[in-house]
Amino acid sequence: MSCIFIDDSLYRLQTEKLDMVLLHCPPAQVYARDDVFAALDDAQKAGKIASYGVSIEKVDEGIAAMEYGIVAMEVIFNMFRLKPLDTLFPMAQEKQIGIIARIPLASGLLTGRYAADTVFAPGDHRSYNREGAAFDKGETFSGVPYALGLTAVDALKEAFGTDALAPLAIRWVLMHPAVSVVIPGASRTEQVLENVRAASLPALTDDQMQAVENIYNTYLRDEIHPQW
16 A cells, blocks of 8 residues: 655655555644645545545544544554543544554653663654654653653553563554554564564453553553643
8 A cells, every 4th residue: 555645745646546645743723624635535536546544643633634534544552642542542433444553662662671771862853852842742752751651661561570561562552443553663673573473462451451541540641641
């Protein structure tokens, strides 16, 4: 499947037919612009695209986008970002809109491999965007303050009885029936293989799922839930 961001869509739509156009985190006001989605509808009717979707920062943006003809939605969803479960996912299921879960490892925090003294390269957004200096801070560690995230990670390690959280974090995302696909990042071959193997892990137990919710509610809900 070919999929493009809005940045080059106008050019590409003139030169080839696309399976999907994905509007990648446009400004919030775009979701109230009928003309933007009308243009996408026209492109679909003209046979230039098969379908279109959006990538969102906030739940409210996703709810607004579902008023149009989207077939898929990309949203940050992980053990540290539970708000989509409240309203967004049930609405998407009702409307049969696919959910693409991105940043499932919270920029690596949910691997369990980072510590208070971990140093990130100056050009790494985990160094310069923790407070949203360059773009929405929710893109970095899912908006979770780093020290607080480490505390929550320690609680997750205790709950699961392991320091190797990455496969479990991906499996947790896949436990939710609204999710169509999860897109974890990887920089090495072994990480890709680890990510793929996560889909074959046994289903998490009810106690494990509840433990994740409890940890979120204890450490993160008041900080994260109101923002996105």
